[in-house]
Amino acid sequence: MTDRWTITGRTWVVGDSVDTDAMYPGYAMKLDVPEAARHVFYALRPRWVDEVAPGDIVVAGRNFGIGSSRPVAALMRHLGVAALVAEEFNSLFLRNAINNGLPALTVPGVRDLVSEGEELTVDLEHGWARAGDRRVDVAPQPPMVLDILAAGGLLPRLVADGYLPAEGAAS
Template identity: 45%
Template structure:
């Protein structure tokens, strides 16, 4: 079961942060023997050198602008999760990236207004089920879009990701032994 309320320090990124930034092709796709953790060291290398290696800390929160995760279908959430990002909040998120995030079990919420709501370095408290966001430095609150209970993405996220969701479904249908 997912931890529902998460608090952390904010890193802010801009609009149109592509998955090429999160997982550079010439580093990661060209080197398929890299581990997930090794690949994550190159996350945001082009747009924010040193961030993944030295700056980001486990439990931090990533805040982005519009169209977060645009571009390639490579799973940028895998690297963000390996960096132990607790939650991603963005003005809008690309479809492919949003599905990857759900399937990876990394809570990623569309949060219109988040850019003006928080400064880098401030702390947020995020309820990933209800979508309530609280700025612990200013006391202000913001409503992010929550997944509706019972919808497939809600079920998959709450299961902890696609792998766990699939195992349950495969057992129910007798495709793998219980």
Template identity: 35%
Template sequence: MPTGAIFKFHNDLDTDQIIGSQYLLLPDLEEMKVHTFESLDPDFPKKVKAGDYVVGGENFGCGSSREQAPGVLKALGVEAVIAKSFARIFFRNAINIGLPVIVCKELPDDVNTGDVMELSLSEGIVKAKGKEYSCTKLPEYMQNILNQGGLIASLNKEE
């Protein structure tokens, strides 16, 4: 199970807080990613490491439908986003680009930024602070899509 640090955020975190609209004019995700969570934690892009996790509360990724929001998280190497619930369009965009998004009702209340966790996508289990949490287990077909880099990559391989 991949182990990584947690970066915890609040309920109703919207896509503008993930990546501000003024940065959507930049040419690509590589240039955008240095502005991820800029209004909440300007040093986030410097602190997050590949394999780390973003944890949120209810309605994570609400707001606009921009696919750059999950895109910058993936570009920074975030292993997965775990939240109590997701805005529907953020969830779909994340799966489309291959960023795992997992619903876990209890975990966000028990952890803080800097805690370490492990995630087993195939089992739907998170381990953190000596406790095991049962999370939504993605169906096998969705796990296959993620393993191929997302829906877009999966569809491109079928052509």
């Protein structure tokens, strides 16, 4: 598959209702992104940040990302995470992922599809997820969302549309 919205990666699997404080603790908000990214899952999975590799996919259960508006996606992107896949997302967390240019897809039953360490492929545009010979069809991301992701996030999009100066793309 060469489709640009088809993403394949090794998976890390976390549970239900993993909240934003577990991924971006309050004290890390005092740090710049590269340092703050060292604290993702600090209490839930200590040292995970040393194990995750660029291109990996984070898989979660229900109600993923309940909590704050702090942009966890910026930290995930810094760590090289290629996509977030969850049984169910908190809507603010999902918006933050998209607006920070991190592909995300809701895949009910994804934890039955894949175990940690296995490879998962998701297609945001056509709406499916596959692991080995198992595949499930899900709702695709709407074109409006794919447009934001294609730009690399909302801020680069605003640069392209002439609202922000070019240096705005960096954030």
